[in-house]
Amino acid sequence: MKTLLAKAIPVLAAICCCANLAKPGNAEVWVVGSMEGFAPFNYTVDGQYRGIDVQILNEAAEKINVELEHRPLPWNRALLDFNAGNLDAVFQLAPTRERFEKWNMVGPLRRTKTVYVTLIDSPIEDIRSLNELDGLIVGVVSGFTYEDSFDRHPDIAREMSKDDFTNILKLMLGRSDVIVGGRATLAHIIDDMGLTEKLRFLPTPLVEQERYIAFPRDGDGDDMANRLQGSLSAMHSSGRIREIVQEHFEE
Known part of the structure; x- marks a missing residue:
């Protein structure tokens, strides 16, 4: 009995060793x-x-x-x-x-490209400098960082929203004149909301x-x-x- 057990121990040890080698490390x-x-x-x-x-x-x-x-x-x-x-x-x-x-x-x-969006019939054709935001209400998402000069500009009238979806809704309701955000994200939401014929992107991005x-x-x-x-x-x-x-x- 002892002889059989002595012979079995090395075999069991080898099996356990192989099993440990085959087992992937925990991530x-x-x-x-x-x-x-x-x-x-x-x-x-x-x-x-x-x-x-x-x-x-x-x-x-x-x-x-x-x-x-x-x-x-x-x-x-x-x-x-x-x-x-x-x-x-x-x-x-x-x-x-x-x-x-x-x-x-x-x-x-x-x-990512950060851009401006406005209503399709808005008189705003483009925004090439921050000075052109004077007198406009700009929709932004609370907590977002857009571009250093934009973020620090003291005279921009900002309409805060919790997310881009709410930002777009406020634009549609006239709560803002223009909104700013990542082009890909805004395009995705605008398409989902069925608003591609009601909103347009301005030509000049704020920043990339x-x-x-x-x-x-x-x-x-x-x-x-x-x-x-x-x-x-x-x-x-x-x-x-x-x-x-x-x-x-x-x-």
């Missing part, structure tokens, strides 16, 4: 916040969180054996939770000097900027940021991020 989990309902970049369809930025970040994280636990939130809540340490990261962020100083800004994920994901400036945040930056940079170099963007706009 590290990062809790990541973002603005809910921000199509085509991050939004929920049939219970699944998807979009351009979601796919980019999920693929980048997978390459470094990380799983992202997404927390879609109202934008101001996402920023508050991130600042309070309830989130490992938050996306997508426009670049500002303060954000680069305060956080690890990782990316870019992609570029890159978008980022932020991590805290601490030991863990620095490590996460460095690892994800390497993965995102490799995806840019291979052309994968460009492919993802094109795939979504061809859907």
